[in-house]
Amino acid sequence: MNGMDRPITLFQPRQLEIGAGASGKLGDWAADAERVLVIASGPTAGYVERLSLPGALRVIDDVPPEPDLPAFEAVLEVARAHRPDLVVGLGGGSVLDVAKLVAALWDGEQDLRAVAGPNKVAGRRSRLAQVPTTAGTGSEAGIRALVTDPETKAKIAVESPHLLADIAILDPELTHSVPPAVTAATGIDAMAHCVEAFTNIRAHDLVDGYARLGIGLVGRYLARAVADGTDTEARAGMMLASYYGGICLGPVNTAAGHALAYPLGTRLGLPHGLANAIIFPHVLAFNQPVRPEKTAEVAEALGLEGRGRPTRLLDAAHGFCQRLGVEMRLSAHGAKRDALAEWAEEAHAIRRLMDNNPREMSVAQVQEIYEAAL
Missing domain, CATH: 3.40.50.1970 (Rossmann fold)
Incomplete structure (x- = not known):
């Protein structure tokens, strides 16, 4: 069912x-x-x-x-x-x-x-x-x-x-006073809520409607809100996108993206939005082979090129986040390579989220994503 x-x-x-x-x-x-x-x-x-x-x-x-x-x-x-x-x-x-x-x-x-x-x-x-x-x-x-x-x-x-x-x-x-970097990271977090629910194994047509609305609002308004914090229309659009993402969390919830982000918050002390922004492009591309149609919708809403192959999509999504001013390198936030294996085990064990992911992800694959983001 x-x-x-x-x-x-x-x-x-x-x-x-x-x-x-x-x-x-x-x-x-x-x-x-x-x-x-x-x-x-x-x-x-x-x-x-x-x-x-x-x-x-x-x-x-x-x-x-x-x-x-x-x-x-x-x-x-x-x-x-x-x-x-x-x-x-x-x-x-x-x-x-x-x-x-x-x-x-x-x-x-x-x-x-x-x-x-x-x-x-x-x-x-x-x-x-x-x-x-x-x-x-x-x-x-x-x-x-x-x-x-x-x-x-x-x-x-x-x-x-x-x-x-x-x-x-x-x-x-x-x-209005939220700094550009925080606006970008939290906005990507809102988008990740929508995208992870949209591509989730528990996805539902009702929730898909909210997810599409949220992703579309991010595509239209996030760059504007980052560029001009007093752009009230853009700020309102992002608040509504965030609200839609919150609705998606209820009956469907997030998946591997958030599972991988949590150790970055607890171990590195990264704000939740920033941790999710760093991980988002990697999990979007990882899941593309099993959710090609929905991933193509996400890419179109965000204006991403390279939707045909995961490596090209990863580069496009990474560039989207980077152009918003997000520092995407884990190493720049204090991460060390020798800690990644432990974090991968920890993320993989968050089954309440990992079990929602449309593509099975091993501990080794989690570690590979962390290493790619380093």
Whole structure:
């Protein structure tokens, strides 16, 4: 069973607001909130005033990139002291993931490891608003959250409908200050979500529609957003592409690309978007022989030449990312050749993603991709 006849369940936020200045609508939506916790990260806390939030307000502004379990538990402790009836995630994907988990867990006895995996969260006891300030992860759209386990350096993945936002707000003005390099990497991450779902063994016609829309938006708007951060139309296009990518993650999820990217985040400390940008061309070309028609659609949407042979497609996709300003060499980010074999074993063991890939990938082939990206 595959395609349109395969049963799937699709979750989306109860309410979506999108457009320049949309963040100002949150205050009206949350007018009855009495105790509000805003989870932010560094500069994103500067947008709190735009939200016009009511009630007793507490702001956490130090969520780190790629947060680990101790960082999450520190936020959870603050939440339990504040007892919010509304949790607001204001930032990139890591912030939004932490906000989901805090909203679901602060008023209960479950800890993070106890809810790892699908459908183990008992239930959310506060409302959740998600306000992304980057266009990449699409976390605001979905029911998954990831936190790094400091002991294993692997991701603790939680999936539950109780992590779904009550409202998501896509305000492109909040992304105007995102630097070009970050805009490029997060934009490629959004595209990778769409592409990996589109070519996935679990692909579904409904999700394919969102994936095509997202890939097309990246092809039209990412270069513009990188070139001019204040291009509000381009920023809005990328936020919508990111949202579509987040929808794709729910019923289908990603595949080998993200599996290979995770060790780069946990071992090298690379931001999630950058890790995925480096890996994207390699996995796109690797999967081309078994998904030629869909890969050709991706190449056309992105304006890539060389779609006939994997080596030419790899060069074209690599050039696409490089022209956006992404440093594509792992060695430039501190990677050493003697570490690649261990990372390959680690990536290959992420079966929840690797098993979605349309072409079987061995440990040796994972290592070859890392070596090609070095």
